[in-house]
Amino acid sequence: MRLGVLDVGSNTVHLLVVDAHQGARPIPAFSHKAELRLADHLENGNALSGHGESRLRAVVEQALRIAEDKGVEDLVAFATSAVRDAANGEQVLSRIRKVTGAQINVMTGDEEARLTFLAARRWFGWSSGRLLVVDIGGGSLELASGIDEEPDAVASLPLGAGRLTRDWFMRSQGGQRLPPRHDGSDPAPPGEVRRLRKFVRAEIGREIGAMLRQGPPDHVVGTSKTFRQLARLAGAAPSADGPYVKRVLQQADVAALAERLPAMTRAGRAKLPGVSASRVQQLPAGAIVADATLDLLGVGQLELCPWALREGVILRRLDMLAQALAAGG
Numbered sequence: 001m002r003l004g005v006l007d008v009g010s011n012t013v014h015l016l017v018v019d020a021h022q023g024a025r026p027i028p029a030f031s032h033k034a035e036l037r038l039a040d041h042l043e044n045g046n047a048l049s050g051h052g053e054s055r056l057r058a059v060v061e062q063a064l065r066i067a068e069d070k071g072v073e074d075l076v077a078f079a080t081s082a083v084r085d086a087a088n089g090e091q092v093l094s095r096i097r098k099v100t101g102a103q104i105n106v107m108t109g110d111e112e113a114r115l116t117f118l119a120a121r122r123w124f125g126w127s128s129g130r131l132l133v134v135d136i137g138g139g140s141l142e143l144a145s146g147i148d149e150e151p152d153a154v155a156s157l158p159l160g161a162g163r164l165t166r167d168w169f170m171r172s173q174g175g176q177r178l179p180p181r182h183d184g185s186d187p188a189p190p191g192e193v194r195r196l197r198k199f200v201r202a203e204i205g206r207e208i209g210a211m212l213r214q215g216p217p218d219h220v221v222g223t224s225k226t227f228r229q230l231a232r233l234a235g236a237a238p239s240a241d242g243p244y245v246k247r248v249l250q251q252a253d254v255a256a257l258a259e260r261l262p263a264m265t266r267a268g269r270a271k272l273p274g275v276s277a278s279r280v281q282q283l284p285a286g287a288i289v290a291d292a293t294l295d296l297l298g299v300g301q302l303e304l305c306p307w308a309l310r311e312g313v314i315l316r317r318l319d320m321l322a323q324a325l326a327a328g329g
Contacts, residue, residue, distance in 0.1 A: 002072050003072065053092050113154040120305045132145045142156050164282075262284040
């Protein structure tokens with residue numbers, strides 16, 4: 001059957017269409033992305049602005065038309081940290097549901113971590129042993145560890161690359177003037193980079209014990225575009241080589257990039273191989289989070305997984321459909 005996933009994220013709204021059935025890997029059939037940057041539309045005490053709501057509604061309407069044109073039989077829609085953190089997020093989604101009919105639900109951070117973990121487990125299989133999965137999104141950082149398909153430890157932290165960039169390196173947010181330290185310097189002052197590094201490590205440090213309580217991981221996995229771009233800068237194969245090429249990111253390379261990238265100007269980073277224009281600004285913060293995570297976990301490398309949250313949603317949906325079919329007959 002043809003399934004669709006509509007992911008309303010902090011940076012993009014992404015429609016993924018796959019051909020899938022129980023017991024087989026989902027095969028991507030179509031992908032549509034809209035760079036919306038919802039988090040940039042927060043104002044007045046962290047509420048999504050009217051303009052942001054209008055743009056989101058238009059993008060959802062377009063995605064629904066595309067899904068229909070592509071023959072999608074079943075569509076699962078969800079929103080992550082930008083809408084989850086907005087003071088009026090649920091009210092905005094309620095109005096969009098009423099107008100468009102799209103049943104978009106807010107996904108919790110723990111749910112993100114669990115579904116991303118499921119995708120990584122299915123990709124790497126049981127032979128990978130105890131998995132530890134790290135996902136750096138635009139608004140949040142998710143961690144999950146476990147030996148089965150359901151992780152025994154999960155954490156979701158407000159350490160997304162986009163969020164940290166706005167809160168630490170930009171002059172204004174949602175039209176509101178920020179404290180004087182946010183002077184918009186390019187590159188950011190070294191002192192501000194150090195303060196961000198200290199903040200990130202303190203936040204992650206609180207969760208490391210829970211991630212390692214059941215034992216050290218046999219396999220550490222990274223998902224998200226942040227990790228893909230860091231790996232590309234460290235010499236990994238480009239995306240054009242396909243999903244089955246093994247891509248490994250060394251902690252030493254991440255540490256070097258966490259020092260190098262914040263010291264570069266945005267124009268300088270834009271010239272680096274594999275860095276997309278939409279991620280130039282937030283890549284330094286992403287590198288700082290990646291470096292802190294690997295260092296505090298005490299792991300020397302991670303392997304990139306081509307599957308992540310959207311694939312986890314698809315796999316869970318297929319499991320549910322199979323269970324319903326078995327119960328019915």
